[in-house]
Amino acid sequence: MNTQPLYAQIAESIARRIRSGELAVGDQLPSERELSEELRVSRMTLRQALALLRDQGLIDGQHGRGNFVAGPRFEQPVDVLVGFTDNMIRRGVRPGARILSLQSKLADRAIARSLQVAVGEPIYCLHRLRLADDTPVALEHSYFPAQRCPNLYSFDLEKRSVYAVLAQEFGIKLGRARQSLEPTVARPDEAELLGVPEGAPLMLIERVSYDDQQRAVEYAKDLYRGDCFRFVSWSQPPSTS
């Protein structure tokens, strides 16, 4: 005999369908009426089951829009500079990268300003698709002053974290970074690379990372899948001094 309360049993039976793939990420669940008839429980019990699944992060309930199977949501801290690789490893997920391009270029105005170098200084542009357990979850555009990491292209940037390469190969100690977050939607080319529908929500993160001497060492524009990441931060009350 199952000693779990009925709503928890119902939640588990829905969770099984999700894990089995019968219900896939992004799928809409049947309506509450349909589900309660199908599972032969009251609407109240069903709602308790759905609330539990929401608490467990298995479904996203959007008021007035029904319930959807939620993708895995990785929490990425905003107030601590943790690279993609380290963040995935901490969460028990295998990080990966596919290099889409790695070019040597001369800095244009915007990049020169962000990296605090002269216009025309040589820089590396690294464009990578980032994978979590082989699923594409983010697109990175990163720019580095070539002078600080002269032969960056000779390291395996599909296997290694760039931050680890900067630290281990070039002795760069990362300090603070300034990040800006903006919601945006996937363009057709981005949608195709990330495996999401065109117009799907993405987080655009622009970042300038500094070394421990306050010199800019990375300028990045990253696009994260909105269905896979949420960005978390503790905020402090404004100082009154």
Add this chain to the structure above:
Amino acid sequence: MNTQPLYAQIAESIARRIRSGELAVGDQLPSERELSEELRVSRMTLRQALALLRDQGLIDGQHGRGNFVAGPRFEQPVDVLVGFTDNMIRRGVRPGARILSLQSKLADRAIARSLQVAVGEPIYCLHRLRLADDTPVALEHSYFPAQRCPNLYSFDLEKRSVYAVLAQEFGIKLGRARQSLEPTVARPDEAELLGVPEGAPLMLIERVSYDDQQRAVEYAKDLYRGDCFRFVSWSQPPSTS
């Protein structure tokens, strides 16, 4: 005689069209070819002018998608808890609020968990449209434990900051807050209230704010217009201790 370099004069002539309203927020600028012919300048000079306008935040250049007239972009800190009202005032913008609803309810599971109260405890739900110089820019859903602010409804929450009311009327000193940021897109009802197209990018911010005794005093789900806000934060290197 104008002593500004030619590209700056060209940028100024485009900026004038934006300020006059001839080009409105969200409008696409004519192509580089059209603009250079119309303004009788080389493509190189035109590109310098466009780069300047981008630097000034007057246009958004999106690679492969042309240039668009940018909306006002407010930077909202993520690492410091600054209310909407104070943030607008700091930026020289007149804050406003329209109350869409203010209800007294009993806490459901999700809200009880966020506010650390028992299921069924009385709470206030405040739903406001936030204005910046009379333009709708955000939608707020805020929940407060009624016990901490017994007659919240008797204060003018269209004119006053809720944080100010909590502090001044109920002696609540705000401490830290935990925020989570996710990109999303506007539903029809949200689009109508915010004056953006359906599917436009929005930032969903969930926040639990604590008082100086670490008691939860606010649970909020806010939607910010992506064309009006960017969220900024300094991140620190992970502590090695």
